[in-house]
Amino acid sequence: MVTTAAISGVTTSSALVGGEVTDDGGVVISTFPTPSTASGAKAVSGSGTGVFSDILTGLSPSTTYYVRSYAINSAGTGYGPQVNFTTAASARDAAVTNVLKTALTKKYKRLKKSLKRTKSKSKKKQLMKKLKIFKKRINSL
DSSP states (O other): OEEEOOOBOOOSSOEEEEEEESSSEEEEEESSSSOOTTTTOEEEEOOSSEEEEEEEOSOOTTOEEEEEEEEEETTEEEEOOOEEEEOOSSHHHHHHHHHHHHHHHHHHHHHHHHHHHOOOHHHHHHHHHHHHHHHHHHHHO
16 A cells, blocks of 8 residues: 655645555655656655655745655555645745645634534535535645
């Protein structure tokens, strides 16, 4: 199993990446889609198996990066799904994005609590739509 975690903590020059692997691996990062260990993408190695995370540093501002987790075993190299993110243009942009993401996440959690308490099917349906929109917004930041 190889999974790539959502990217978080994006600034002008760094980001928190991670995933989960069942064999030795890590993440590969590139400014081009579909990074791989064979394509010369920068590899950030994890240690061993399981869930891991790492902070990428030295990134360029206003740049889109593509990330995939990978694991290597006797059968070869396997990759998790690709995720991408764009570094902030300035420290102010990064701060605004983090404030917005925090506010959206709080609202998302309140909506989830409301969904659990709601008995009406139509109200549940409305809340599910809102939750989906909020989740999409949060993941786009």
